[in-house]
Structures are given as structure tokens and as C-alpha cells.
Amino acid sequence: MNKRKVACSILSFLFSVCILAMGTAAVRGQSANPPPCPRFAAGSIIKAAPDLFSDDGKLYVNLTYRTTIDQNNNTLFCFMQNDGTQSPTLHVHPGDTIIFTLKNALPPPTGAASTFSATKRQEAAAAIANAGKISIASTVPCGDAVQNASSVNVHYHGTNTSPTCHSDEVIHTLINSGTTFQYQLHIPANEPPGLYWYHPHVHGLAEKALQGGASGAIIVQGIGAINPETEGLPERILMVRDNPVPGNPTPGGAVPSWDLSLNYAPVPFPNYPPVIIPMRPGEKQLWRVANASSDSILDLQVQFNGVAQPLRVVGLDGVPTGSQDGTQTGKTIVKHDILLAPAARAEFIVTAPTSSLVNAQLLTLGIDTGPFGDDDPQRPLAQIKVSKTAEEPNLTVQDAGAKKFRMRWESATTCTPSITRTLYFSEVLSDPTNPSSPTNFFITVDGATPVLFDANNPPAIVTQQGACEDWIIQNRTQENHEFHQHQIHFLLLEENGVPVAPDDRQFLDMKQVVFWDGVSPTFPSFKARMSFEGHDIGDFVYHCHILGHEDNGMMAIERVLPNESKNTAKPAGAAPAAPLRAAAKGTPLFTVDTSLGASGAPVPAASGTASQPPAAKTNKK
Numbered sequence: 001m002n003k004r005k006v007a008c009s010i011l012s013f014l015f016s017v018c019i020l021a022m023g024t025a026a027v028r029g030q031s032a033n034p035p036p037c038p039r040f041a042a043g044s045i046i047k048a049a050p051d052l053f054s055d056d057g058k059l060y061v062n063l064t065y066r067t068t069i070d071q072n073n074n075t076l077f078c079f080m081q082n083d084g085t086q087s088p089t090l091h092v093h094p095g096d097t098i099i100f101t102l103k104n105a106l107p108p109p110t111g112a113a114s115t116f117s118a119t120k121r122q123e124a125a126a127a128i129a130n131a132g133k134i135s136i137a138s139t140v141p142c143g144d145a146v147q148n149a150s151s152v153n154v155h156y157h158g159t160n161t162s163p164t165c166h167s168d169e170v171i172h173t174l175i176n177s178g179t180t181f182q183y184q185l186h187i188p189a190n191e192p193p194g195l196y197w198y199h200p201h202v203h204g205l206a207e208k209a210l211q212g213g214a215s216g217a218i219i220v221q222g223i224g225a226i227n228p229e230t231e232g233l234p235e236r237i238l239m240v241r242d243n244p245v246p247g248n249p250t251p252g253g254a255v256p257s258w259d260l261s262l263n264y265a266p267v268p269f270p271n272y273p274p275v276i277i278p279m280r281p282g283e284k285q286l287w288r289v290a291n292a293s294s295d296s297i298l299d300l301q302v303q304f305n306g307v308a309q310p311l312r313v314v315g316l317d318g319v320p321t322g323s324q325d326g327t328q329t330g331k332t333i334v335k336h337d338i339l340l341a342p343a344a345r346a347e348f349i350v351t352a353p354t355s356s357l358v359n360a361q362l363l364t365l366g367i368d369t370g371p372f373g374d375d376d377p378q379r380p381l382a383q384i385k386v387s388k389t390a391e392e393p394n395l396t397v398q399d400a401g402a403k404k405f406r407m408r409w410e411s412a413t414t415c416t417p418s419i420t421r422t423l424y425f426s427e428v429l430s431d432p433t434n435p436s437s438p439t440n441f442f443i444t445v446d447g448a449t450p451v452l453f454d455a456n457n458p459p460a461i462v463t464q465q466g467a468c469e470d471w472i473i474q475n476r477t478q479e480n481h482e483f484h485q486h487q488i489h490f491l492l493l494e495e496n497g498v499p500v501a502p503d504d505r506q507f508l509d510m511k512q513v514v515f516w517d518g519v520s521p522t523f524p525s526f527k528a529r530m531s532f533e534g535h536d537i538g539d540f541v542y543h544c545h546i547l548g549h550e551d552n553g554m555m556a557i558e559r560v561l562p563n564e565s566k567n568t569a570k571p572a573g574a575a576p577a578a579p580l581r582a583a584a585k586g587t588p589l590f591t592v593d594t595s596l597g598a599s600g601a602p603v604p605a606a607s608g609t610a611s612q613p614p615a616a617k618t619n620k621k
């Protein structure tokens with residue numbers, strides 16, 4: 001490969017011919033490898049991802065990022081192991097380090113890579129660092145300098161890890177075709193035990209990467225010690241993903257905006273053949289479910305003959321429920337349905353029916369996402385098949401040796417907020433005179449000017465390590481949005497100005513804000529406590545986790561200054577630097593060529609620039 005690269009630079013006058021040759025070679029090289037991104041048959045028995053366990057405080061992960069086109073002409077992306085398996089579940093203990101090496105084996109892109117050069121990135125970074133009085137120049141760029149259609153990086157969702165280069169940094173990290181990059185992710189010693197996950201997070205490319213299936217689970221071990229009800233239970237990790245509906249029928253009514261899959265077995269429209277989950281009669285299992293879809297909102301329910309069953313919830317977004325009151329003991333919460341925003345996780349105990357005659361299903365209820373939202377109709381995901389000889393899951397909760405400990409975020413239940421910030425979701429047509437023009441999405445501190453996300457924007461919020469703050473997040477649009485905060489969890493306090501029920505006062509990294517009806521004098525909102533305790537400083541991001549919205553602007557940077565700094569928390573909108581470049585409505589700040597034509601595979605018809613997706617995918621028809 002290196003020799004080919006040298007040859008290419010020498011023969012620059014034959015540039016396009018050379019790129020084509022590299023693409024062809026890449027395809028030939030892949031043919032000797034296991035086929036990328038395998039999928040299971042619809043209606044098949046649930047399959048678990050391969051499991052990797054840390055040893056002596058370290059977990060080595062070696063993955064290759066690959067792509068292919070499936071029989072429905074959908075582009076798949078995947079994190080492959082050398083043995084042909086994909087998306088391993090990473091099992092770690094608090095305090096462990098994940099050494100995550102990723103090789104990007106995507107074919108190189110064919111077109112112009114980006115209009116935003118490495119030099120411009122560095123100049124902009126220097127200006128921001130100067131304005132913010134801390135140096136982040138060492139993190140810019142991180143990996144490759146110029147984003148293109150093949151770029152990837154990895155976000156370790158929910159983990160309370162450092163947002164620095166080679167850790168959980170998503171603003172500047174780029175791993176381009178042909179590049180190998182290593183992360184060393186230090187899981188804090190006080191990380192709550194539970195379900196986290198990893199996925200690509202390159203702005204403009206995240207939705208397609210997630211729909212392609214590139215995501216996997218992370219389990220921080222120890223739930224059995226925090227909530228003894230889980231100890232000894234068979235354990236299943238269930239990853240719900242989404243993808244374009246074959247044939248791209250117009251969403252609406254019973255037609256979903258996206259199809260769903262469960263552990264890589266599709267559950268396609270219109271018949272939704274459920275995945276089979278074997279259980280023994282009356283058996284209890286711990287189901288650890290991640291909504292790893294790009295855009296689809298779930299509302300999970302287990303029904304026996306159409307009747308909702310109690311789900312004993314022990315963890316939300318990786319944090320044991322009810323565990324932060326000083327007792328270091330989790331408290332089980334009983335729910336009959338669990339709303340799961342894109343990227344949210346729920347861990348709950350399911351009891352199988354005692355008879356195989358019961359029609360037992362895991363399903364998602366329909367979501368009213370608002371007049372401009374996607375179509376997320378009710379549909380089954382899995383059928384529980386009861387038999388005395390049912391095959392047991394390959395995992396069992398075995399944490400008897402684990403100790404209880406003072407978990408991260410415990411102090412957020414008692415800290416006194418120094419400031420209340422109000423932020424809001426908004427969206428506008430890029431061309432107000434053209435209803436079919438793409439939508440621009442924003443998340444904005446109240447009082448500031450809405451700007452589309454750009455990696456070189458100044459921070460929208462500047463705060464300080466150790467700060468305790470209350471944030472109110474409003475939805476001023478007519479579709480649901482899903483707030484996600486990187487690096488920290490938040491304590492849910494209020495919804496629409498009303499304190500939440502004690503069972504809902506939990507630590508989350510995801511929270512939905514439902515759509516505004518267009519007439520009410522107040523906007524739907526929630527209030528949460530943000531505690532910037534711990535070691536992590538630098539540039540965090542917050543965004544909507546409907547990735548079609550995030551890719552189109554709905555993300556912003558918050559800078560957490562070290563606490564020895566003389567800077568103090570600034571009020572809303574008072575970030576110390578002006579935007580480096582104004583974001584003109586409808587003008588992409590940089591353009592991304594999303595064609596992957598060098599693979600020789602067909603380029604999906606839906607490809608456009610990242611800043612201008614097909615309107616049908618963001619606006620209901």
C-alpha cells in the first residue's frame with residue numbers, strides 16, 4: 001500500500017487513474033478477507049456479538065473499518081475483527097484502559113476531499129485556543145487533517161473519559177482511508193457499572209455510519225454488586241440499529257422512516273418478522289438494550305398476549321438506577337414501557353412466560369415525533385420462544401467479587417448550582433421560499449445567534465472544572481429532539497417546569513424533548529443538573545442524537561477550563577470569542593464528497609453532500 005502511495009504521488013498527472021487503481025486493488029485485497037458486514041436472516045434466533053474481556057486492567061481491541069453494499073443497495077459500515085466477526089462487546093472494569101486500534105480500510109474517496117484545508121484548521125484552532133486562554137493546539141488536528149467521505153472516528157458513548165486526542169475526542173479526530181489510529185481510553189475508577197457503546201462520530205457522516213451498522217457495546221462490569229437482584233442472571237446484550245427501508249417508500253402512517261434490526265437480524269417493513277429470543281419457562285434474564293439507531297426513537301414494551309408486562313429496570317444510560325443516594329446500592333424501578341431515545345440504554349429484568357402457548361413479544365410502541373418528525377410506528381422486535389431446553393445466553397452476571405464504591409456523579413445530587421443556562425433546539429429551511437429545501441438544525445444558548453456546528457466554532461459555553469450548573473433544554477420546533485451531553489451524565493430534575501417523579505430522577509446522558517405544538521406560550525423542556533466534577537477538561541460537545549439533525553448542524557462545543565484558571569463560569573452567550581466564520585443560512589461551512597465510487601460498488605442514489613441530505617429523511621412527507 002505504501003509503495004502504491006509513493007507511485008501515486010510521483011505520477012500525480014495520472015492522479016485520477018491512480019485513485020481508481022487503488023480502489024480496485026482495495027476491492028481485490030478485501031476479497032481475500034472475510035466478507036465485510038455480515039447480516040443474519042430476518043426471523044432468525046438472536047445472536048450475541050463476540051465478547052472481549054479485559055485482562056490485568058487492559059483490553060486490546062483491533063478493528064478494521066470496512067464497507068459494502070447489501071442486496072437492498074444500502075451501504076453498510078462495520079468494525080470487523082480479523083476472524084470475520086464484527087462489533088465485539090468490550091467488557092471492562094472501572095479503572096481499566098481500552099487500547100482500541102482502528103484501521104480504516106474503506107476505499108479512498110474519488111472526488112475532492114474537502115475545501116477546508118489542514119492549514120485553515122490549524123489557524124482556526126490557534127485563534128480559538130488564544131481566545132479561550134487555554135491551549136488545545138495539540139489536539140488539532142488529531143489523526144488526519146482533512147475530512148473526506150472515508151473519514152471515521154470513534155465516540156465511546158456515555159463513558160466519562162477525557163475529550164483529548166487518542167481518547168474520547170470527536171471534534172477533530174479523523175481517521176481516513178488507509179490510516180491506522182490508536183485510542184487509549186482510560187475508564188475512570190469510579191465509572192458506574194452498566195451498558196455504554198461505541199460508534200463513529202465524524203460530523204456530517206455520523207448518520208450514514210450508524211445506519212450502516214458500525215457500533216458495538218461496552219459493558220463496565222459490576223452491576224451485580226450494586227444491584228444484587230441482577231447477580232447470577234443470564235445476560236443478553238441487545239443492540240437495536242436502523243437502516244433505510246428497501247425501496248425507500250414514502251414514510252407516513254404504517255410506513256416507517258427507517259427499518260430496525262436487532263443484533264444484525266433485520267426486522268423489515270411491512271411484515272416485521274421478529275427475531276427469536278429463547279427462554280426457559282418462568283426464567284429471569286437481564287436484558288441490556290442499546291438504541292444504537294441513527295434516528296429512530298423506541299418505546300420498549302414486553303407484551304404477553306397483548307398485555308404489557310412489568311420490566312424491572314436496574315440501569316439507565318449506564319448508571320444503576322437509584323444508586324446515587326449515598327448507599328451505593330441500586331434500586332429497581334418497575335416500568336411497563338421504556339422510552340429509549342436514539343443512543344439511550346436501558347438494562348432491565350424480563351421474566352419469561354411459564355407456557356409456550358403465550359404470545360410473548362418485545363416491541364416498540366409508536367412514537368408521535370411531531371408534524372415534522374420521522375415516522376416511528378409500533379412494531380415487534382423479538383418473539384420470546386419458551387422451551388425447557390432453550391439455549392441460555394453466553395453471559396451471566398457474576399459480580400460477587402466486586403466491591404461497592406462511591407460512583408461518579410454522586411456529588412451532583414447535593415451540589416449547589418452556580419448558574420442556570422437555557423438552551424434550545426431550533427430549525428429552519430435553508431431556503432425559506434422552498435419547502436423542499438434542506439433543513440438547517442441548531443442548538444443554541446438562549447440569547448446567542450444560532451449557528452450550524454463547525455469544528456472551528458468557538459465554544460458556545462465556557463465553564464470550569466468542578467462547576468455545578470442547571471441547564472434547561474427547550475424544544476422550539478415541531479419535531480422531537482434528543483439531547484446528549486458528552487463526557488458527563490446529568491441528573492434529571494424537571495420536565496416542563498414540574499419536578500419529575502422520584503423514580504425518574506436519574507442520571508442520564510440522553511433526554512428527549514418532545515415537539516412544540518406551535519401555539520403554546522411555553523416550549524416543552526427539561527431541567528437537569530450538570531456537574532463538571534472529575535478530571536476531564538477541554539472541549540466537550542452536546543447535540544441532538546437524531547444523527548440526521550446532528551450531521552446538519554445541531555451540535556455545539558462547551559469548554560471546560562481547568563479549575564486553577566482564573567476564568568469563571570460565564571453567563572449564557574458570553575463565550576469569550578466571536579465565531580470565526582459566520583454561518584450563513586443554507587451555506588455549507590465545508591463540503592464533503594460522500595461518494596465511495598472507487599470500490600467499484602454502486603454509489604447509493606441518496607448520496608449528496610453531507611450538508612444537504614435528501615429532505616425526505618429529515619422532514620416527514
Ligand SMILES: [Cu+2]
Nearest residue numbers: 481544546549
Ligand atoms: Cu434532533
